Amino acid sequence: MWPFKQLLKEDDDETLKQMKQSENAITFIDNDDDSDADSCASGETEKRPVGYTNLAKRFHTVSVKVKPNQLLSYDTKWATESTSASDASAGFASPITLAVLEKDVEAFNQIADMMEGLEDPMSIPPHLQHTIMATDSPEMLDAFIRRTGYGLSLPSPKAQEFMEDVARVQHHGGDGDGYKIYPGLDVDGKKRMDLAGQVDLSDLYYAVRGDPVPIAWYAASKQATDILEYLNGPKSIEAYKFYAETKETILAKRLAEVLKNTEDFPQMTGFYVSRLGETPVLAAVWNPAKPDRIFPTLKKLMELQPRLTADGARLQVKPGRKSALLLLCTTMAPIEAFDWMLANGADPLVRDERGWNILHLLFNSDKINWALIEHVLNKLSTDVTEALMAQQSRTQRNTPFAIAVKKNNLKLVELLLRTVKNALVPTLILRDCTGATPFHSAILNGWSKTVSHLISIGPQEMLYMENGVGSTPMEITRLQFLTQALRGLLTPLILPDGFSTRGIDNLSLTATPGMRERDREEVKSLRRVIAGIKSSGSLARKPELLKVLSDFADRSEQEFAIWETQNPKEEVQSTRPTSNNGQHLCDVKATFDIVSKVAVGVHQRQLVHLRDVQLAVLTAVERRNWVPGGWGGVSGEAPLDQMQDISPSVILGFLDIDSDVTTHY
Incomplete structure (x- = not known):
């Protein structure tokens, strides 16, 4: 059982005095008429004590079956304050976490005092620092640092000095010391003092390395501008010194040593360039928690650390060669942040280790930043735009436009045609690692609208270029259309209409299977396929197959004529050129019609190297x-x-933030 002090209010002194001086009770004796003995009323009264008890003096404690540790670690339901219902959210949080979320410093300190005063003391969880960063509360961070000392990236201590510090703290006696050694349980009938006397591992870890991610990098990744200003000022140094002076832990001893020279404090907080080229600028743009706050964060960093921020805008991280500008193009950052990068020395032609430039990253994103794309295309000069559009990735050899086509982003393709048409045309004949041009990719997927756009601006030689297996665009689409037509013919023979594998007869009086899907244009397209096969001589050695195709075309024309006379008004052929998400759907027939109309006559075949x-x-x-x-x-x-990217970069590899998986081609 665990006692709790019962807080009961003392009774008012005047009230107690009145109760003590209360009048005596008068006792009446009933006369029983049936009684044999005579009775008479007595003139004397009986004195009785007052029937009141002072509970505040009687009950000192109450007992419950729940540990105080469980009460302080139990997650309770909470809701954020919001003026609109759409912005409100609910979740579960412990009492001390809830105090941080509500920015209640007084409650945080009181709960922390309760945690320290328990019979089994509880420590403040280190991950609470991340929650403080999200709230951007310097006051809360100051209270957190004064109680934990967490956040600094400490230099590695010397081995001999560190072991001496461990021994000194571990065997330090007296009341109030930071470590109290408990003999532990019996092991083979003996107390294992060597096991029970080990130092707290969490304190030992932070004493050796400190935080692997400097606190300023965390603040920049959460766009906590107020905390960045706090860390750059003297109050943060005072908070760490307070912990070093009031605590008796190994971490406190280490902080007392490293804070003797405050000139190294900016490097310990993260205001420096690491050996890999990492800076707070890189942390601010890498998968930010609040993309709309990137620009204010960059301005705040420039205000606090001008030289460091300017270096961070142009440096590339090793390995991977990621730069702040490249990472910015993977986010929903505002256009002001892009302009700020260019104004502070960022190179628009920068490429990462894969050979990807800013346009590769902008076009490859699953969540397109349309405002930033249009701004980049209009802001950059013509020569820079042409250079970016012509750059191919090092292994897959994709240009930015090839990525736009392969992602089936018709809206992006049309935007590029309107804004950078002249820079786009030379890239249409560039091959990727499979030997395919963007035109090959569009035809292979049956994206008829994209094919039509490319034909309208592309050179004539694009229509007759071979891909990596020696096929031209016309040969690809002809084979696809023929395969689709034959599949539609064979399917009813394999599985007739109305036949069910479950044994249910669903036959109904309908027209010939597949007839209503054939219209006049399809029959004409089939005739063009047969004519193309005859002219190319592909089936010269198999005339019987050519005869089968011709007979099939004749029969199709006859069946269509019969169906056309019926003219069913309720059946109207409908097509969906685009899906619900705006992507262009595959349309093999339309693709074949478009290509067959332009690829007429005999032209020189562009052989693949x-x-x-x-x-x-x-x-x-x-x-x-x-x-x-x-x-x-x-x-x-x-x-x-x-x-x-498998990189040892702290910012790109170990920040506690989610990252989207990038799709590559």
Whole structure:
């Protein structure tokens, strides 16, 4: 049982005095008429004590079956204050976490005092620092630092001096010391003092390394501008000194030593350039918690640390060669942040280790920042834009426009045609690692609208270029259309209409299976396919197959004529050129019609180079050897474009923030 002090208010002194002087009670004796003995009333009264008890003096404690530790660590339901219902949220949080979320410093200190005063003391969880960063409360961070000392990236101590500090603190006696050694349980009948006397591992960890991510980098990643200003001022130094002077832990001893020279304090908080090129600027733009707060955060960093911030805008992190400008283009950052980067020395032609530039990253994002894309295309000069559009990634050899086409983003393709048409045209004949141009990719996927746009601006040679396996765009779309037509013919023969595999007869009086899907244009397209096969001589050795196709076309025309006479008004052919999410749907027939109308006559075939064929074969083999979780083969390495960055960078690798998985082609 665990006692709790019962807080009962003392009775008013005047009230107690009145109760003590209360009048005596008068007793009346009933006369029983049936009684044999005579009775008479007595003139004397009986004195009785007052029937009141002072509970404040009687009950000193009450007992419950719940540990105080459980009460202070139990997660309770809470809701954020908001003026609109759409912004409100609910969750679970412990009492001390709730105090942080509500920015109640007084409650935080009181709860922390209760945690320290328990029979089994509780420590403040280190992860509470992340919650404080999200609230951007310097007052709360000051109270947190004074009680924990967390947040600094400390230099490595010397081994001999550190072990002496551990021994000194571990065997320090007297009341009020930071460590009290408990003999522990019996092990083989003996008290294991060597095991029970070990130092707290969490305190030992922070005493050796400090926080792996400096506190200023955390603040920048959460766009906590007020906390950044606090860390850059003298109040933060005073808070860490207070912990070092009032606590008797190894971390306090280490802080007392490193804070003797306050000139190194900015480096311990994170206001410096690491050996990999990391700065608070990089943390501010890497997957930010509040993209709309990136620009105010960058301005605050420039105000606090001008030289450091200017360096952070142009440096690239090693390895991976990521820069702040490249990471900015993967977010929903405002256009002011992009202009700020360029104004402070960022290079718009910067490329990462994969060879991706800012346009690659902007076009590859699953959540397109349309405002930033339009601003970049209009702001950059013509020569810079042409250079960016022509740059290919190092392994997959994708241009930015090739990524836009492969992601089936029709809106982006049309935007590029309107704004940077002249820079776009030369990239239409550039091949990727499979030997395919953007035109090949669009035809292979049956995106008819994209194909139409590319034909309208592309050179004539684009129509007759071979891909990595020696196929031209016309040959690709002709084969696709023929395959689709034959599949539609064979399906009713394999599984007739009305036949159910569950044994249910669903036959109904309907027209010939597939007839109502064939219109006049499809029949004409089929005739063009047959004519193209005859002219190319592909089936010269198999005339019987050509005869089957011709008979099929004749029968289709006859069946269509019969169906056209019926003219069913209730059946209207409808097409959906785009899906609900705006992506263009596959339309093989429309693609074939568009290409067959422009690819007429005899033109010189643009042969694929042997080097492109070898690269296409190598790419196919590498993709075939890929397995989830790794790559097969001898090398065991993935193509550079398809590898995720495995970098020792603290900001890019260990910040407590989510990152989107980038799609590569």
